[in-house]
Amino acid sequence: MSFAVVGFDVGSLTSFIGAAKGGGVEILANEVSERCTPSCVAFTGKARLLGFVAEQQKVTNAANTVTSFSRLIGKMESDPIVDLERKHNFFSIVADDQGNAAIKVKIDDEPMVLLPEQILAMHLHKLAQIAEYNTKTKVVDVVLSVPSYYTDRERRAFLDASRIAGLNCMRLVNETTAIGLAYGLTKKDLPAVDQPSRNVAFVSLGNSSLQVALVAFNAGKMKVISTACDPCLGGRDFDMCIFDHFVAEIREKYKLDVMSNVKARVRLLKSCEGLKKIMSTNSTEIPLNVECLMEDTDVSSKMKREFFEKICEPLLLRIRKTMVKALHLSKLTPECLYSVELVGGGTRIPAVKRLVKEVFGREGSTTLNADEAVARGCALQAAICSPSFKVREFSIADSCPYSITLQWEPKDEVMEGLEDKDVGEAVRGTSLEIFEHLSVIPASKMVKFYRKGDFTLKASYSHPDGLHIKNPLIGTFRITNIVPTPLEKCCLVRVKVRVNSNGIFTISSAEVMEKVEKEFEVPIEEPKPEAPTAANADGCEMETETQPSEVEGTVEQSLTAGASSGIPGAPPVNQPPTKPKTRMEKRLVRRPRGVPVESVTFHLSHNKLLEFVDFQAKLNQSDAIEQERQDVQNALEAYVYEMRNKLDTCLQQHTTERERNSFNEALTNTEDWIYGEGAEAKKLDLSKRLTTLKKTGDRYYLRFTEAEKRSSAISALTNSCEEVQKVVRNYLAEDPQYAHLSKEEMTRVENTLKGMQQRLNAFVEASKQWSPTTDPTILVEDLYNAQKELESICYPIITKPKPPPPPPKPTAKSGSKAAGGATEDGKGNAASPNPGKPLNVPNGGEAPDSMPATTFAGGEDMDVD
Structure with a gap:
């Protein structure tokens, strides 16, 4: 959806x-x-x-x-x-x-x-x-x-x-x-x-x-x-300037106290609003007229734009x-x-x-x-x-309309005994302006505190004098479940504050950075052995020189030599590198732990919301019921006016004087009831009265509509009967156009036509006996239904198309097709495709594996294998 x-x-x-x-x-x-x-x-x-x-x-x-x-x-x-x-x-x-x-x-x-x-x-x-x-x-x-x-x-x-x-x-x-x-x-x-x-x-x-x-x-x-x-x-303050001026003028001129009458105040204020709009587009003197403002007194006055601007100067x-x-x-x-x-x-x-x-x-x-x-x-x-x-x-990027300050308990007793170095990077003092005036929002900030236990933060607007309300408090936020570990005197608490895209301040999260011991695997540093050196008898290093022939050879030989000679740093042959030795060491690390935040802000509680939602739903349902009642009441009232008008116009010749008087009386009684006892009547009572009136009024109106539509219905059925009758006559006259229709089908058409003609004649004869005030026994709808029945039975038959003619039989021709497209002559020999031209056969009398394309008279090029 x-x-x-x-x-x-x-x-x-x-x-x-x-x-x-x-x-x-x-x-x-x-x-x-x-x-x-x-x-x-x-x-x-x-x-x-x-x-x-x-x-x-x-x-x-x-x-x-x-x-x-x-x-x-x-x-x-x-x-x-x-x-x-x-x-x-x-x-x-x-x-x-x-x-x-x-x-x-x-x-x-x-x-x-x-x-x-x-x-x-x-x-x-x-x-x-x-x-x-x-x-x-x-x-x-x-x-x-x-x-x-x-x-x-x-x-x-x-x-x-x-x-x-x-x-x-x-x-x-x-x-x-x-x-x-x-x-x-x-x-x-x-x-x-x-x-x-x-x-x-x-x-x-x-x-x-x-x-x-x-x-x-x-x-x-x-x-x-x-x-x-x-x-x-x-804009309403400009209206009030005009209103106050005229209240004083009316009190002096007409001795009327407008402020003592609510209706007079509402009407005069609305007139002043209209006067202001007119003066915004016209510099001429504009009149003010209020009829029957109070005590049947008409009030009139005038005002020009210059005077209006003068009395509104403080607002400007x-x-x-x-x-x-x-x-x-x-x-x-x-x-x-x-x-x-x-x-x-x-x-x-x-x-x-x-x-x-x-x-x-x-x-x-x-x-x-x-x-x-x-x-x-x-x-x-x-x-x-x-x-x-x-x-x-x-x-x-929106802006914060007011600066916001975060406050907490002054010199919290749980902080006693902490040295300055223990506090570290946490905020100090008792307050902090966390969001400045006109700072960009949405925005989030992280504030750090050192605490030994639960604590409360208060958020409020920094400058109460700049507010249009008295209470600058935004809300209080209780940070709970603050329990230091045995490894530290107090907890490092990180509080995330935010002004979201709706311009609402929240503490979105809080977490304790706990100190915990965690084992880490660290490598063991081993001392590197000293490389052996060749020394002379006096203990001095011996310097040797390597000949070029001694370093020549394959890589495998060099590695083997290095492994067997025990030279430090030479990797052993076909052996993985040795894993360094390690040991487990305990270290202190900080691990975040989320803690709950209990917020107390100015909004409706969950129970209150449910209560108001339920109350709203009841009002909505009541409105729907009342709207349905009013719809029926309006329909009843509209029907009374409609039928009263029709009795004097279109229904006058289709009702007797007695019927008109009786129905008019019923309409008048219903109208009086609507504006009296029925003003608050239920939907069911209104529906019953409407049904009762319609039972009589619809009968009279039916006479009118039947008389209006009767001739058209008779003509429509008559035309359909004549069309079918014409086809029947042509069929009986053996018209070739209808020769494909079967006798059974046409018999059905004739019987249906005969029945409809009888119904039509009966209706015409009966209607001649009816007066304009007679309730018809056969309705126009019956004639249209008869026409539909006639057309649905007869039209599919009489409009059936002729079957297509059979395909012509093939005629015998001289000769028949022979292989390769040649025809046989009268003796049964294959004839040449092109008479008078010999086939191109090579010496030896055999046809080649392939022959050039030959063009037939009146045909397309063909390739012959």
Whole structure:
């Protein structure tokens, strides 16, 4: 079974789905043919609404409509960013039993507290349904985008949400990295690896956050040089500036407090968003009109772009500060940039474009789709991760958004008594910044410790002031089973830490390098014997001279002489070299032994995951049942309107006045029941009512359709009967064309034709007696079946082709073939192939073994052996 390869860009306001296909990346449309799906989940009674339908009822059900849930995921309720979200949303944000930010809603009129992970899982399920509908395949593996400023716990929460939704998240991709991938993977003019990089700045101003990244591109690779973010600055903040201005104006002008009415707040905020979009393209004064905002009061006002930019000046200063910071961290100058790419709806504001030009010294480019660039990058990353696609090689070097510090117990008591030389190459102190800000990830590092027993490591972000959450702790990691051997005072522990491709910190492994004794075989060094020397009577060495004749001879003689003379170093004849003597020696070596690591990080426990998965499955099943119920209810409602219209049009002459009045009454009663007691009726009750109505309505409609199709059916059967009758007449007239048909076959044709003509005549006579309001006893379908029966029996017979004529008999000719191609004459003698020309026979009267080729009249050259 094939699976789709998709990437989800989950934004705080809308989401996009990118699917990798053979020709590139396609952005998929939802059930209303929109490429963007609202990031919205709503609860109404027993129903759960997702995406577009949830967003449509936000005004009337604001308290149970959850948006911007990605802003709450992985947060504590006490984080300042959560208080900020309360100002932008209308649902209740509470704390769960562990202090995490949670959402309080009503499901089936019962209050319930859900984690943002559960809400996000519901939204991911909806996106997967849209992808499956478009690709006609199952969606399992996905790539999800996350803001580049997300911390470890927020990234883990995203992975938990994908597991609850039943999806396998192959990769979490930073939004700026996904934009860079969408830009660079399709570029064919990037500089070579050994050439200076092409530096591109990406400015992404979305609905709720600002992200700026500078990326270096070369052929086949990209590297994120620097990033800078403002997690609390987005397009919605510009909307709020307009909203706050008009709230004050309406309070003064109309004496209405918009903040006291949820519906009024939602409607005014939506109008302010539309006003902002219009001012981005028009410099003239734009009117604002909201009908019946509160207390049946219509509200109207105006605003110009200049005034809008003035009240948004603090936001513009923060945007400038973020862009300057990103440029400063990259250590590049504006002249080093190739281009500046604008992404996100907020970059369409003219004041933002001017700031981009001021900071980077060039106009912002819009070559990328501002709304879909992240989804395209996610889809490309999914294609890279999937074995189903072959993507040209493109390496991605991301950057660590925050520096990470590793801490351990100060002056562990188990280390007491160790001398400085015992510690050796292990780390000292109580902390170590293991990953620096903007260091390349994914990356791994090895840290060494000397310990006598188990110890704990704490990983946290080095600079809490630069975070958008209060708690900088990433997790605690307990290294256990540290037991020194008798040969050493303490253990050398090697800990491998890693920031993986998802941007998540882990201690992937830990091992103890134990000292153990191991026996090695070492050679024994023997003293070399001194060579004997010839000496005179005074003890002096005697110098001898060898004559040339004495060294002549064979190799065998030389070896034999050497072996027999006992000269040191001369190898013996036909004997293997002697094995050197060895001895066993014990040495101390280090041997790695893996030890367990107990990790405590901020993610859902296994039991919690199972609980949420089960809850999600129940909601999915409930949604399916409710959808089936609504489908039947909609079908019943549509049937009521359809038949009511037909009674006044096409069915009017085919029903009596009494029938029309009775059926109209039944339709009205059903309509009243649908909008009354039947609004929450079960599927079975709805189906019964629909069946009852159709039993009557279909009978009336059958009269109409039979009357419309009757003449065509009679003509079709009549034409078929006439064609067969014509063949029968020609056969009886002994037409040679049908002489090959047997009498039995034609008898069968005549009997079948006679039966069909009788049926046709009976139908025609009966139809003459029917009025337009009479239920027909013989249907048009019966006539078409009769025509098919006639044609299936008669046509194979009357269209049977004539058999081919027999081949002509051979006629007798003068003479017969003789050997060698010659014919016999009247006397039985072989005739010459060429009359009048004697055969070329050599003297002696015998034919040679071979003869030249002879050409026959009217024939081809033949070789004669």
